[in-house]
Each structure stands twice: as C-alpha cells, then as structure tokens.
Amino acid sequence: MTLRRILFPVLLSAALSVGVLGGTASAATYDFSVSYAAPALTARVGVSNLNLGGNRLAFSVSNRAATIGLRRNLPLTALGTLQLGLNVAGVYAGQTGIRLGADASGSLGPVALNVAGSAWNAPAAAQDPLSVWNQVALPTSSSGAQLDASARYRLSRDVIVSLGGELGLQSSAVLSGEYRLSPSWSARLGARGGVGVLGAVAGVTYRADALTLSADALLGRESGVTLSLDAPALIALNAERAVDLSAYLAYEPWRTAALPLRYGLDAQVPIGPADTGALNVGLRGGNGGLGLRVGYTFTPGGGE
Numbered sequence: 001m002t003l004r005r006i007l008f009p010v011l012l013s014a015a016l017s018v019g020v021l022g023g024t025a026s027a028a029t030y031d032f033s034v035s036y037a038a039p040a041l042t043a044r045v046g047v048s049n050l051n052l053g054g055n056r057l058a059f060s061v062s063n064r065a066a067t068i069g070l071r072r073n074l075p076l077t078a079l080g081t082l083q084l085g086l087n088v089a090g091v092y093a094g095q096t097g098i099r100l101g102a103d104a105s106g107s108l109g110p111v112a113l114n115v116a117g118s119a120w121n122a123p124a125a126a127q128d129p130l131s132v133w134n135q136v137a138l139p140t141s142s143s144g145a146q147l148d149a150s151a152r153y154r155l156s157r158d159v160i161v162s163l164g165g166e167l168g169l170q171s172s173a174v175l176s177g178e179y180r181l182s183p184s185w186s187a188r189l190g191a192r193g194g195v196g197v198l199g200a201v202a203g204v205t206y207r208a209d210a211l212t213l214s215a216d217a218l219l220g221r222e223s224g225v226t227l228s229l230d231a232p233a234l235i236a237l238n239a240e241r242a243v244d245l246s247a248y249l250a251y252e253p254w255r256t257a258a259l260p261l262r263y264g265l266d267a268q269v270p271i272g273p274a275d276t277g278a279l280n281v282g283l284r285g286g287n288g289g290l291g292l293r294v295g296y297t298f299t300p301g302g303g304e
Contacts, residue, residue, distance in 0.1 A: 031060075033280070033295025037129040040064075049299075064093035065127040082106040089127050095142055097122025112152040119145040130291040133284040135228065135248040137258035144169050144257075162190075169257035170195045184208060188216065197222060197254040210234045222254035237270065244268040250286075262286040272298065 029049045035042045046060030048069075058069040067089040074082040083106060089099040103116035121143040124131045132140050139146060146168030153161045158180040165173035172194025180186045188203040199220015206213045211231040218224045228248040235243040249263045265283040277298035284291045 027299050027301055029297060029299045031280075031295055031297040033293055035128075035130055035282075035291060035293035037284070037289055037291030040129045042129065044295075065089050065091040065099075067127075076106070080107045091122040091126045094126040095122050097126075097143075099124070099127060110154045114148075114150045116148045117146070130282075130284040130293060132259055132288070133262045133264060133286040133291065135250060135262065135264060137250070137252065137255055137262070139169050139257045140259060141169060141257065165194075170255065172197055174201060176201055192218060192220075196256060199223070218252070218254075222252075224250075224252040224254065224260075226250045226252070241270045243270075259287040271296075276300070 027049060028047055031044075031046045031048070033042075033044045035044075042062055042064055044060055044062035046058065046067075048056075048058035050057040050059075054072060056071040058067075058071075060067045067087060069085065069087045071083070071085045074084065076082055082104065085101075085103045087099075087101040091097050091099060097120065099118070099120040099122055101116065101118040103114070105112075105114045107113065123140060123142045124138050125140065131138055146166060148164075148166045150162065150164035155161060160178045162176050162178065163173070165171070172192060174190060174192040176188050176190025178186055178188045184207055186205045186207075188201070188205075190201045192199060192201050197218070197220070199218050199222070201216060201218050203214065203216030205215075210233050211229065214226075214228045216226045226249065229246060231245040233242040234245055237243065245265075245267055247263075247265045251261050252258075253260045263285055267281045269279045269281075271277045271279050277296065280293070280295045280297060282293040282295075284293070
C-alpha cells in the first residue's frame, strides 16, 4: 500500500508531462478510463503515440499498475517492414510483480509472420481485472511464460493457409485453410490439437461495407464456438461520423490456463471536432463475473 501511494502520483505526473512535451512534436493521444469488476475499481490515465527518434512510445498509470510500451517499424528493402513491440508493466496492487511482453510481425514474400512472447510473476487480473475476459484468451496464473506464433501463406487470390500455435501453460497448435467463396463470404476448415484439445475446426466470415461477422467452431473432445462482430460504421451520426461497435463471444471449454467463457461489447462514440475525441464504453464478462469500462480518448490537433 505504501509503495502504491508513492508511485501512483509520481508516475501519473511523469506520464502527463512526457505526453505534453511529446505532443508538441507529434499528435500524442491521451486516454482516461474508469472500470469496475467486483470488487475492484480501477482508474487509469495514459499517453500514447509519442514520437521519439523513430520510436512510438506509450505510458500509462493506474491505481493498480504502471506501464511503458515501445513500438518501432524497421523497413527491410527486400522483405517489407518489420514491426517490433515491447511492453513492461509494474504491478503494485494485489500480488505485486512484473509483466513483460514482446512481439514482432512482418512479411516474407507471400508469407505473413507474427511472433509474441510474454512472461510474468503477477496475474493479469492484478493489472487489469477486465483483461481475463478479453477475446484472445489470456492465462490467469500468478506466474508463467508463453510464446505465440502464426504464419499465413497466400497460395492464390482465393486460398490462404494458416498455421499457428501457443507454447506455455496449455500448448496447442492449429492448421487451417481459408477459401474465398465470393467477395463477401469466406470459409475455413482445419484442425487443432494440443494439451486437452483435439478436433476439427470450421468457420465462416461475412464481410460488407459496414460490418464483418465471423463464426468458428471446434468439433472434437471438447467442442466450442467463437463469434465476433465488427461494425465500424453501422450507426451513422451524420455524413462523416458514426458509432464504432464490436462484440465477441468465446466458449472454449477445453481451456484450463485461461477462462473458457468470455464475452465483450465495445462502443466508440466520436465527440468533439472530427477525429479528435471519442467516448469509449466496454463490457466484459464470462466465468467469474462481469465488468464495465468507461473512458475518453482524445488527440489534440488530430482533426487538423
């Protein structure tokens, strides 16, 4: 408690000060949010998109943790662009500790590659109680490490082959192929296997101007389903602005390292001059409870 009382105001002042200074050289983005998932109330302030020597920096501080993130794009003449990221979080609420994350993504000809690794000695819920219900399954353990990797190879205009996997507390791999049936519809078929899971996977995606709908199912020892909706312009406010909606549901009973049931709903409502501010409301829930986050994000000068 003493450490938190000392660090919180110091890091808050530092984050805002860096944001003000960095914002003079680039369009820094500020965000403020309050979330509640019984019995935890979390208040957070962050600054992102700070340009420092070609790097993009992000800082945040809450009554639970302080984080710093770094992203950099490395142009590779023959291979495209390599994107690198690093995140460090110091958790001082509940079980104190450090959470580290690093990722890299790029392309090699027709192959798109993604690799991400993480290690921690504080649970994800100590940093952000709502994060355990994210769409992408997040381990809930107090300590551990995980490596995620994926590769997508475009065989032709209409066919993509994907291979992905996670190595950690519950390792598994999935191989699938996606075929574009029409400009709006695509279908997927493959298999997943690993610790506690073995079965066939199948899915479909529908894409239109105002929304994208996806549904995937696992049929095997432990069947499951995931659904997602992305509607960035489904509810128009005027000719230029719209409410951004997204939602998901994941029921994966085979998962033991992460929560099997997770769902969420997000709405982003533009406020203020065009492209400068937005009200964000997010609902998260699943095994163990329910949480709500309300926040405001703005970019001074972003509409200029």
